[in-house]
Amino acid sequence: MSSSNVIDGKAFAAGLRGRVAEKVAELKSQKGVVPGLAVVLVGEDPASQVYVRNKAKQTLEAGMQSFEHKLPDTTTQDDLLALVAQLNADPQVHGILVQLPLPKQIDANAVIGSIEPAKDVDGFNVVNAGRLMTGAGKPMVPCTPLGCLLLLQDRLGKDLSGKRAVVVGRSNIVGKPMAQLLLGANATVTIAHSRTADLPGECRNADILIAAVGRPEMIKGDWVKPGATVIDVGINRIETPEGKTRLVGDVAYSEAAEVAGAITPVPGGVGPMTIAVLLANCVTSAYRAAGLDDPAL
Ligand SMILES: NC(=O)C1=CN([C@@H]2O[C@H](COP(=O)(O)OP(=O)(O)OC[C@H]3O[C@@H](n4cnc5c(N)ncnc54)[C@H](OP(=O)(O)O)[C@@H]3O)[C@@H](O)[C@H]2O)C=CC1
Ligand SMILES: Nc1nc(=O)c2c([nH]1)NC[C@@H]1CN(c3ccc(C(=O)N[C@@H](CCC(=O)O)C(=O)O)cc3)C=[N+]21
Numbered sequence: 001m002s003s004s005n006v007i008d009g010k011a012f013a014a015g016l017r018g019r020v021a022e023k024v025a026e027l028k029s030q031k032g033v034v035p036g037l038a039v040v041l042v043g044e045d046p047a048s049q050v051y052v053r054n055k056a057k058q059t060l061e062a063g064m065q066s067f068e069h070k071l072p073d074t075t076t077q078d079d080l081l082a083l084v085a086q087l088n089a090d091p092q093v094h095g096i097l098v099q100l101p102l103p104k105q106i107d108a109n110a111v112i113g114s115i116e117p118a119k120d121v122d123g124f125n126v127v128n129a130g131r132l133m134t135g136a137g138k139p140m141v142p143c144t145p146l147g148c149l150l151l152l153q154d155r156l157g158k159d160l161s162g163k164r165a166v167v168v169g170r171s172n173i174v175g176k177p178m179a180q181l182l183l184g185a186n187a188t189v190t191i192a193h194s195r196t197a198d199l200p201g202e203c204r205n206a207d208i209l210i211a212a213v214g215r216p217e218m219i220k221g222d223w224v225k226p227g228a229t230v231i232d233v234g235i236n237r238i239e240t241p242e243g244k245t246r247l248v249g250d251v252a253y254s255e256a257a258e259v260a261g262a263i264t265p266v267p268g269g270v271g272p273m274t275i276a277v278l279l280a281n282c283v284t285s286a287y288r289a290a291g292l293d294d295p296a297l
């Protein structure tokens with residue numbers, strides 16, 4: 001496979017962040033408003049700390065305000081709900097992201113449900129999930145699935161009519177909203193999961209294959225239909241034989257790249273898109289709060 005069949009999510013994300021920065025500057029000059037993103041991290045998970053640092057850096061680079069709230073592992077649900085309430089009420093905050101997973105003593109659904117839907121830039125709140133599913137009202141769309149859709153549409157065109165899409169994984173944060181977006185773009189969608197009878201067979205039907213499983217390199221090259229577009233959402237940190245760690249996706253990349261028409265790498269594929277869409281959602285929220293139409297990004 002030629003390198004042009006690698007979908008460069010890193011470059012696409014950089015372009016999107018550039019458009020976000022332009023919209024931030026326009027809002028500032030027109031309304032004197034600077035979009036603000038609040039990120040809440042509970043606990044000390046090193047991987048989460050890296051993501052949160054990257055988000056803050058890119059937020060500032062786009063000309064936005066970044067508010068970081070780091071809370072200890074022992075934080076109670078009431079403490080976290082109180083912080084969310086404070087951020088809901090803060091006019092400088094247009095987007096609130098509570099990093100998942102949360103410690104066991106906290107009910108994630110209760111916390112997500114307490115975020116003002118307009119500020120729910122992850123799109124995880126039931127109000128936004130319901131809007132996405134029904135088409136009633138404008139949702140905040142979950143960042144990772146929307147990032148995947150943008151990469152697909154850049155390759156295949158906006159209309160996915162006639163294409164068979166298979167989404168492996170049915171989580172609320174990736175698999176289910178991904179399927180919903182593909183359906184909205186007119187693909188014919190199958191959602192596969194751990195109870196699917198013949199996963200390799202399902203995958204081989206896919207013109208568009210989305211892997212969101214959380215199992216390192218589970219999807220093999222001979223599960224991929226020749227010419228298919230493969231989007232690998234997985235972020236798995238594995239130990240190499242030399243005792244170092246390395247990031248791999250849910251797809252056995254080098255095998256799959258031999259067969260696929262196009263494929264996202266890990267790192268440098270979906271991950272950077274997630275953060276770029278997060279910034280885009282936050283800017284959209286700020287435009288709405290200022291009474292403006294959604295910016296074209
Ligand atoms: N790039 C990015 O920006 C992001 C990456 N991720 C990554 O994406 C991956 C998925 O994340 P997330 O959706 O949160 O994960 P979850 O663990 O919430 O969901 C995993 C899904 O995969 C299914 N699954 C697990 N094992 C198998 C199997 N052997 N065969 C078929 N299906 C299986 C599960 O099925 P069942 O429901 O039956 O248990 C479940 O639906 C992870 O690697 C995560 O790190 C996540 C968010 C953002
Ligand atoms: N409320 C919430 N919203 C999220 O969107 C959310 C979350 N919680 N919890 C964790 C997952 C994971 N996630 C990633 C974001 C960026 C990269 C990313 O930038 N990845 C880079 C490399 C990162 C690295 O090198 O470690 C890449 O793939 O190229 C990865 C993963 C967002 N998540």
Ligand SMILES: [Mg+2]
Binds near residue numbers: 122142
């Ligand atoms: Mg996400």
